[in-house]
Amino acid sequence: MTLNLYNTLTRQKEAFKPIQPGKISMYVCGVTVYDYCHLGHARVLVVFDVMARFLRSQGWDLTYVRNITDIDDKILRRAEENGEPYQSLTHRFIEAAHEDEARLGIDPPDIEPRATAHIDDIIAMVQTLVEKEYAYAASNGDVYYRVKHFKEYGKLSNKNPEELLAGARIDVEDAKEDPRDFALWKHAEDSETGWDSPWGRGRPGWHIECSAMSKHCLGEHFDIHGGGPDLPFPHHENEIAQSEAANGCHYVNYWVHAGALRVDGEKMSKSLGNFFTIRDVLEKYHPEVVRYLLIGSHYRSPINYSEDSLIEARSGLERFYGALQNYVDVPPATPEALADSRYYRDFVTALNDDFNTRLALAAMYELVRELNSEKSSENARLLAAELKAMGSILGLLKEAPERFLQAGAGDDISAEKVEALIAERAEAKKARNFARADEIRDQLQSEGVVLQDSPDGTQWRRE
RNA sequence: GGCGCGAUAGCAAAGCGGUUAUGCCCCGGAUUGCAAAUCCGGUUAGGCCGGUUCGACUCCGGCUCGCGCCUCCA
Numbered sequence: 001m002t003l004n005l006y007n008t009l010t011r012q013k014e015a016f017k018p019i020q021p022g023k024i025s026m027y028v029c030g031v032t033v034y035d036y037c038h039l040g041h042a043r044v045l046v047v048f049d050v051m052a053r054f055l056r057s058q059g060w061d062l063t064y065v066r067n068i069t070d071i072d073d074k075i076l077r078r079a080e081e082n083g084e085p086y087q088s089l090t091h092r093f094i095e096a097a098h099e100d101e102a103r104l105g106i107d108p109p110d111i112e113p114r115a116t117a118h119i120d121d122i123i124a125m126v127q128t129l130v131e132k133e134y135a136y137a138a139s140n141g142d143v144y145y146r147v148k149h150f151k152e153y154g155k156l157s158n159k160n161p162e163e164l165l166a167g168a169r170i171d172v173e174d175a176k177e178d179p180r181d182f183a184l185w186k187h188a189e190d191s192e193t194g195w196d197s198p199w200g201r202g203r204p205g206w207h208i209e210c211s212a213m214s215k216h217c218l219g220e221h222f223d224i225h226g227g228g229p230d231l232p233f234p235h236h237e238n239e240i241a242q243s244e245a246a247n248g249c250h251y252v253n254y255w256v257h258a259g260a261l262r263v264d265g266e267k268m269s270k271s272l273g274n275f276f277t278i279r280d281v282l283e284k285y286h287p288e289v290v291r292y293l294l295i296g297s298h299y300r301s302p303i304n305y306s307e308d309s310l311i312e313a314r315s316g317l318e319r320f321y322g323a324l325q326n327y328v329d330v331p332p333a334t335p336e337a338l339a340d341s342r343y344y345r346d347f348v349t350a351l352n353d354d355f356n357t358r359l360a361l362a363a364m365y366e367l368v369r370e371l372n373s374e375k376s377s378e379n380a381r382l383l384a385a386e387l388k389a390m391g392s393i394l395g396l397l398k399e400a401p402e403r404f405l406q407a408g409a410g411d412d413i414s415a416e417k418v419e420a421l422i423a424e425r426a427e428a429k430k431a432r433n434f435a436r437a438d439e440i441r442d443q444l445q446s447e448g449v450v451l452q453d454s455p456d457g458t459q460w461r462r463e
Numbered sequence: 464g465g466c467g468c469g470a471u472a473g474c475a476a477a478g479c480g481g482u483u484a485u486g487c488c489c490c491g492g493a494u495u496g497c498a499a500a501u502c503c504g505g506u507u508a509g510g511c512c513g514g515u516u517c518g519a520c521u522c523c524g525g526c527u528c529g530c531g532c533c534u535c536c537a
Binding site: 011043157166230234260261262268269297311316319325350353361362369445 | 497502535
């Protein structure tokens with residue numbers, strides 16, 4: 001089946017054609033590690049995680065690279081403020097990011113390159129750009145990219161180079177030939193963090209690390225490059241300028257960008273200060289609830305974050321887990337078994353169409369309806385297996401249903417107490433003392449525990 | 464100002480030129496000792512103005528409103 005995906009470069013959906021048959025090389029811009037990751041980061045991480053899982057499930061041989069930017073001005077400034085070496089700062093936040101990713105069920109990428117481990121590659125690429133006259137060493141010790149030499153500058157973000165020139169900020173002290181030029185290499189004093197280079201001591205500019213690392217990991221030309229909503233300009237535009245000028249070939253075939261996560265209609269971002277960190281949200285909500293929230297909308301659409309949206313996400317997941325409650329022992333369906341499922345066919349069709357996760361979830365809900373109608377049949381077990389397999393492609397439904405449904409906050413009534421009361425209620429029911437049975441149920445209800453009687457016994461969950 | 468995106472029922476969110484999206488909520492029924500869960504049925508749509516068409520939420524044009532990028536940000 002054809003994979004269609006929206007390409008920022010052409011501003012339309014295109015049929016995906018791999019460079020090498022059956023293989024996909026994908027590079028995604030990861031985080032700059034000077035603070036905890038917020039939900040906006042989580043969205044990018046989850047969206048590309050789902051893409052990676054889905055592509056692999058469809059038999060693609062995927063190489064997924066997601067970098068860590070561990071040297072940059074913000075990092076140095078934050079380390080300075082903290083009075084600590086920048087490496088201890090970045091080390092701490094890399095650990096934190098890995099923790100957050102693991103909790104959200106995000107599989108590690110195949111390669112996770114760090115900028116500081118590729119200074120040689122960076123210097124080599126800057127050197128090439130200087131040799132090709134796409135870059136120049138300025139009087140202040142910086143090396144800049146010569147934008148006017150790259151005729152296609154602006155092609156990704158659909159900007160007119162002339163207009164960029166007109167709108168550029170005027171900086172009198174600037175050593176640039178042209179206000180559009182951007183730094184490839186920044187001069188560093190001896191007291192500052194830096195590496196030796198042909199242009200003296202310095203450190204990389206913001207965009208060059210991705211050009212260098214993607215080349216190192218995937219080559220000069222690869223299939224998919226992804227990132228957050230604010231990266232097409234200037235970051236990815238500059239990456240294209242650097243890579244295509246240095247390598248002399250087309251850089252990336254498909255540019256894929258996630259949509260923004262908003263709060264009260266405004267973008268959640270560090271500069272606006274309106275962000276929720278992943279760990280804050282995970283204090284109160286199950287990781288799968290956060291994942292569900294993030295894939296409940298198309299990856300390019302804006303998502304408005306709110307408490308209500310999380311509650312709704314949880315309700316949706318409860319429907320899935322409720323349906324799976326009696327099929328704990330059923331393993332996820334094998335690919336062969338899935339081939340016959342009409343729900344799976346709809347699910348795959350949806351995801352192949354520019355990763356339409358919302359429509360894929362709709363297919364799962366339709367499966368749930370059939371599953372719930374067939375509690376005891378063998379067909380129900382097959383459906384449960386299919387549901388688990390689809391969930392796993394989305395990175396959901398990995399929890400034992402009871403564990404998900406009974407998960408509570410710290411001060412909630414304990415599971416042991418609930419079980420004890422249920423046992424007592426069972427005795428009361430057996431004695432046909434319904435008044436006592438209802439009293440117990442009301443008591444549990446007031447503790448946020450809902451009971452579900454069935455011929456096989458009583459199940460419970462928290463609201 | 465430049466470039467781009469969006470406007471769908473109570474809320475969230477998709478596809479589609481004509482046929483039930485889906486989830487949450489709400490109403491009715493079945494089921495239940497009573498509930499819950501579940502199933503069945505139901506209510507509530509497509510910003511505004513034109514145009515194309517036998518027929519438009521879906522295509523085209525205009526308008527209004529909102530948002531994003533253009534500056535560090537995923």
